[in-house]
Amino acid sequence: MKIAIVGAGVVGVSSAYELARAGHAVTVFERRSSVAEESSFAPGAVLGAGLLAPWAMPGAMAAPSLVGSGIRVRTRGATVAELRWLWNWRSAARAALRSSEPSPAMRALAKLAQFSQQCFLETTEALELDLERSQGALVLLQDEQGAAPLRAAVTALRDAGTALHEIGAEAARHIEPGLAEAERLTIALHLPQAEAANCRQFTSALRQAAQRLGVVFEFQAEVARLSPSSARMALHLQGETQPRPFDAAVLCTGAHTARLAEPLGLHLGLVALWGSSLTAPLREDAAAPQGVVIDVARQVTIARLGQRVRVAGGAELGQSDGTPHPATVRQLHEALDAWFPGSTQRAGMQLWRGARPMRPGGLPALGASGVPGLWLNLGHGGYGWSLASGCARLLSEMLSGQTCAWAASELAHFSAAKA
Template identity: 50%
Template sequence: MEIAIVGAGIVGIATAYELACDGHRVTVYEQRSAAAEEASFASSGLLAPSLLIPWAAAGVGAASTSLLWGRQPAFRMVRGAGRAEYAWLWSWRKAARSANAATTLAALEQLGRYSLERTRKLSAEFDVDIETSHGMLVLLRTKNDIRKIQPVPQLLRDSGQTIEEIDADTARLIEPALSGDVALLGALHAPGGESANCRLFAQVMRYAAQELGVSFVFNARVESVSTHPATLQIAGEQTPRRADAVVLCAGLASAALLQRLGLHLPMAAVHGYTLSAALREDLHAPQGTVIDPVHRITIARQGQRVRVSGGAELGHGGGEHHPDTLQKLYSALSGWFPGGAQLSPQKIQIWRGARPTLPDGAPAIGPSGIPSVWLNTGHGASGWALACGSARLLANQIAGAPMAMALEAFSAHRF
């Protein structure tokens, strides 16, 4: 088939690669001038366990009202937030308390394991170093901190993953650079935890896809999609482009295109921040990944850099950075790993980007219900962790091949 993909982030590139592997003729349309320029540009890097990624799903630590209220809430409503954003937030809180929350978490956990396996396999095939680091600690200052990530630990254990409760001394043996000046009761240790450079992998996979015949068309904003037959209208072009099928992988742009086709997908842009700092001293830097569950901040090693991620904002905010959120990220890095990174302004890359998120945190994967239109979008904070698995599953579904897992939890019509 001739398949058009809208969006050249990590999900769109992975989808293009998998479909090309199956023999399809694939063209990717991207409104930016390069691949992986939006949510994939500076992701936290966390691959596994995917359910421990902050903001991965609405049902994680949902009882904590401090996420939304208080002097310094982790989830902020910023300038530009209106009725739609508040309605989405209500849906997000409702999803956390729904009867389907446990089912959604289980499906996300299974997809995360499947995707990690696929990512590792492709990385080995490409024979490329994607700055992978191993091991993850969830740092616990008090006994109550573990509530911030419930019910994830037991769910991971039930799936066969190793999650160990360790004391502070053991945590500092695993991460020797952890500051001794910060109160630490203990940690949860995921020895199978993994982090890597999303944008680097996306670029490698893009070149691999091109070798399979995939075409990338940049600076191409898709204004509309039509069916019978499937066509895409590109801004500035008079003649629509034909295809046998269209796969929407473009985050919020996917939701807008679907709206014009009569399908409402309740997606919101949840903005987050990352700070990427050059390594200063290896002995003082993290070796793997640590998570602060109270502030939902991650600190991950990526080669010769350290990346700190956090924050969740609804509303565009004019693209302005929130000083208090950035200060939290700086404080987390310098507090937990003093001297590990170069924190001068010239050595820091600051990024604020949108994570297209559906209320329950799960993506939409599979048929849209509209002829010739397929979906692989709305992965939220877990786009990197779920990209390769989502792409392979969608390719199998399009081919009518056996499925490694059921996709009911990711139906676009579940809302």
Template identity: 40%
Template sequence: MMRVAVIGAGIAGVTAAHALASQGHHVTVYERRSSVAAEASFAQLGLVAPSLTGPGPFDGAPPLTERGGRWGLRPEAHLRPGWDTAAWRWLWQARQAVAPSRRAAAHKSLGELARYGQQHLRKVVVGHKLDYERAEGHLVLLSRSSQLSEAQQSLLELKARGIEARVLDPTACRVIEPALPLNANIAGGLYLPNDEVGNCRQFAHLLKEVAERMGVEFRFSTEVIEVMPGERPSLRSITLQSTTAFMSSRHVAAAREAARDAREAYDAVLLCAGVQAAPLLQQLGLRLPLLPVYGYSITASLRDLDRGPRAAVTDAQHGVSIARLGQRVRVAGGIEIGTAAHEHHEARLRPLYQALDRWFPGSAQKNHAQAWKGATPALPDGMPVLGQSDAPGVWLNLGHGTQGWALSCGAARLLADRIAGREPDLPLAAFELRRLR
């Protein structure tokens, strides 16, 4: 039985804490916000789609694509790297990663992890009887006839990986999603019945309650300011006065001084803090090309439940997904690199409203929609980094990107096994830090 500190209470941190506690460990979670899932997991689409981790035109790839020997930006990507050399370096590395020779192996490993993660997500849901907003099924809508041939190729690749999929004509698409308008330009669709969508934040809160009953301690409004590696790693933390407007630099300096000698020792420290992990990684001397890739979402109440989607729908041409969350609808899309977290660009929201009007016109109360911009910390190859770091006693669970929820339960279980010295169900070599050297 070990004492483990988990830094970060997003979906990766909460699932990791639960997996560790399930194996009998004493777990303490440190989170700078006042609740779980308050940053990158707050208003994400909530699509759990192992199908999107494989090759093909509909995969959840980084912002760069390569087809026919040419590479370029995905249509929904918006780059403003400016003079940030780290962002330019990341983009160059991402360009190398999209080459088919490199991406094939990554897709295979990522697909295995996503399927494993979905299996464990369902075990957690059934085992703890978690009741949250969710629906099954994912329809990728195709607007051009040329996309049908791509869908047929993807169908073969998906079936080779054991993923159930069907190519549908427009009539069959409307059977799956009856609210699609008759005048919509639909050439066909790719249907993935085992994909699912749900309220990630709601799930995280429910799992937190389960974890607390198992003995996990959550320390909210608490920021870890230093991790000291070793056989018995330790850390220092400060308590924040506010989780929305953080303390001034003068108060932070005073709190750091007060925390100088306040060390807490553990048997292992697991870093799940997303983009907020950067200063701790820098302190530890770990050069990790982790970049915040921002996406947008809008969430609105449905005027009429029958006029909205039944589950998840993706507009393949515009890179926008629409999902049903109980009595609400959530629309997500867009890729931004090089912008600040507080900079909201209305131009990125317009395609989301247009997609909602195109596929489910008049279904939502758009005047009261909640707009959100969130960072999905990503590595250039689109893979997470999981496993032990070069700093003794410090473990990494970072860089899940847009597939965070799909991967989280699987990554949590594999890491819990490795931290305890057990052989995990899947090899972690493809996700370890050494691949980035």
């Protein structure tokens, strides 16, 4: 098939690679000048933590921003639609937290996350990619009460085959010797197979691998609209008078989906929940994280990337001026200084803000859109980096007419109709 992909973030490039591996002729259209220039530039580095990553899905991680009165979602210039989305997310979180058992959607997402990490490992090994990465993750909890809301997520992850162990503070500090003794820590969840890796670095390397398979990348190519015709799809590019015909098109457009999807009758309920990261050069190895640390109270991840440390978190609605909220920046610094004081250098620190394109139920839209010739791989929220390899593999199988063995009963959760 002749397939167009719109968007060259990690999801779009992963989709192009998997489809080319399956023998399709693929062209990627990207409005920026290279891959991974927006949401995939410097997101949180965590892979394999599944539902225990911040903002995974409603009810998976309890936080004041979801269920309590302490508002941690910052709203600067948020629209009515964005505030309605937030209300729906919180309502879904409260409903999920009333049950100790994971919902079917939570189980499906846990399986997808596990599958995606396997696909990521297969790809990196097959291509012999040398990435900035580190092994193992700790979810830090200040007390037993903080662990209780996570029980459904833990059950779903274990049932999906994720290795996960509850350990005490002493064992946690043995795994991460740099953890500050002064910071309160009672128990932790250890995920030995989780890891951190550099999303932008992976996306750039995968682009090269995709090009070797024949994938064509067209940069600074803005798709103005889509028009279906006889089960095919035509792309209308800005500055071109004639449409480009394809057998199928795949939207991997994240937060920019509405302007292309809504004229075709697709209303996916996506909003951009903005997050931020700071990436700092290492100062002292012994004082720094060796793998991934997830601070549940602050909803922040701290990850080792080679000779750097990446701290990611925050939740903002509204575009504002494009810079992180000062309170979000303080939150990132506080988490790093609390757990790993003195581990990084201030000079050379990189601050970044990017969108998490999210649906109210927290699940991505993956598969046929319902519009002839149009397919979706978007709405992964804070999961885009973690789910990219698995979603791309499944998308390729579906477009190739194959049956996904484990996913046959799960893919309905990720349809365009499910918000």
